Amino acid sequence: MSQKRLLLWVFHSFTLIAGIQFLQYYIFYNSSYPFPYTANLVNSFGTFYTYLLLLPLVFYSAKSAFSNLENRVQRMLLLVLSGLLVSMLHLFVMHFVNWLQIYQWTEDPFWNSYRFLISKWLHFELIAYFLFVLAWRFLVFEKKGSEASKPEYWTQIKVKEAGLVSFVPVEEIRWIEAYDNYIKVRTKKDKFHLVRMPLREIEAKLDSGHFKRIHRSTIVAIREVVAIHQDNGQYRVLLEDNSTLKLSRTFKKSIEDSIRV
Incomplete structure (x- = not known):
């Protein structure tokens, strides 16, 4: 599988998951939910689609780790640090969008609510990050590596x-x-x-x-x-x-x- 096909597969999967989540908000909570239906739309689709914008960074960090580092400790350290960066950046973007729509009118300070969001969702973000790294390695990197390792015989x-x-x-x-x-x-x-x-x-x-x-x-x-x-x-x-x-x-x-x- 090429990297382009992997991105398309992720996009379609995210669209399906976001659509199901939005329908859940709309059908079960919209009549009593304190946020407008547009906020639910942004929360559902924005949560997933903003992560798509970070996938090039995920793949770049994975490529750097597996292509340039032979030491397993250094490789894992790079992946963990990149995962923390990507996860915290994604949570920040999503929290900032929600804060502009909703939370700026509340008494909860921005950074307090952001720290709460990190404590609640950071481990799920890291799991998603490493799933993408594994998918890229075994579906894209391994295939390219095997093709590159084939010797060019004389004709x-x-x-x-x-x-x-x-x-x-x-x-x-x-x-x-x-x-x-x-x-x-x-x-x-x-x-x-x-x-x-x-x-x-x-x-x-x-x-x-x-x-x-x-x-x-x-x-x-x-x-x-x-x-x-x-x-x-x-x-x-x-x-x-x-x-x-x-x-x-x-x-x-x-x-x-x-x-x-």
């Missing part, structure tokens, strides 16, 4: 030969083997390309779902593997072009599982 390999630069698509590769400080790339056209790069580096750049190491000096394209057989106590892989490559016992199970898939 082609840059090759320099005889002063010319060309690109070999990974779909054309049959296998790759180490050759001193170079690698030799064998393609479907039965060509070898020499690339100055260690084998471990090219292994990290290729999708492990399509390329597997079968020996400390060899990586093979899984699609090219036809069978695995044993020859004089040694394992070898048979490729589609009838080539055979040495298979180490260390990588035998990995390549077998890949072929089954």
Whole structure:
């Protein structure tokens, strides 16, 4: 779920809850309630909609905590302080709106009634704050984090030969083997390309779902593997072009599982 969809979901939920609360005031209390019906409308919808204005601050504090802080104590401290700020700010805005409509005509001082409001509703505000933080983390942040963590695999390999630069698509590769400080790339056209790069580096750049190491000096394209057989106590892989490559016992199970898939 994107952050925009989460906000829309929250907006619709708040509208439903505020509507139910207003109907409750209107049906059961409006005839005897000391406040006008417009005040009930502001109390019902304003209570929820003013919190919507603070949601960017909630998401920003959550993003700062989960993206920039590794220490759990610091992360929790930031979230708690942000929650207190957001909660007290929301209560202040709502109390100020109510005071302009109603309480300024009473004898109760503004700050006394505000302190009473904090003592009564602060814990509910903090619960709402942390619910939003959790929703943002698991519905938005976790998804973005998983997408960002996906490595960008190469789709082609840059090759320099005889002063010319060309690109070999990974779909054309049959296998790759180490050759001193170079690698030799064998393609479907039965060509070898020499690339100055260690084998471990090219292994990290290729999708492990399509390329597997079968020996400390060899990586093979899984699609090219036809069978695995044993020859004089040694394992070898048979490729589609009838080539055979040495298979180490260390990588035998990995390549077998890949072929089954």
